[in-house]
Amino acid sequence: MCPICDVDPTSHSFFKMGRQKSANLFYTCPGDATNHETEGVLAHYRDVLERNDGEKWIFIFDAKGFTLYHTTRVASARGLMTIFNEYGDHLEEVRIINANRFVKAMFGTIRPFVSSNTFNKIVWK
Numbered sequence: 001m002c003p004i005c006d007v008d009p010t011s012h013s014f015f016k017m018g019r020q021k022s023a024n025l026f027y028t029c030p031g032d033a034t035n036h037e038t039e040g041v042l043a044h045y046r047d048v049l050e051r052n053d054g055e056k057w058i059f060i061f062d063a064k065g066f067t068l069y070h071t072t073r074v075a076s077a078r079g080l081m082t083i084f085n086e087y088g089d090h091l092e093e094v095r096i097i098n099a100n101r102f103v104k105a106m107f108g109t110i111r112p113f114v115s116s117n118t119f120n121k122i123v124w125k
Helices: 003-007 038-050 074-090 101-113
Strands: 015-020 023-028 057-062 091-097 122-124
Touching: 003 038, 038 074, 057 074, 074 091, 074 101
Parallel strands: 023 057, 057 091, 091 122
Antiparallel strands: 015 023
């Protein structure tokens, strides 16, 4: 478990929320998180994904409450792309829900850092 979330469970927003067909569903809503420190966020993501044991997975990115502040967290977004590369062999889909202009701007900014393989898995809902 994430030591930061042990102290404050609202710190990070990334958890396994269930299963859809043959893939585990992992959910994040950065607008709900209270701690946006890049290294802690990325360590939390890695910790959760390590427990996935190489199973297929779907990443659900809920943009509810995503603001200009979140858009400026480019290091976190780039770090997330690194995580997609690290755990991408079993990544089935990146599902973006409740997208707003800030999310679209962020994805436009990080597009050069996203592999074609990952980019083709993005589904806007």
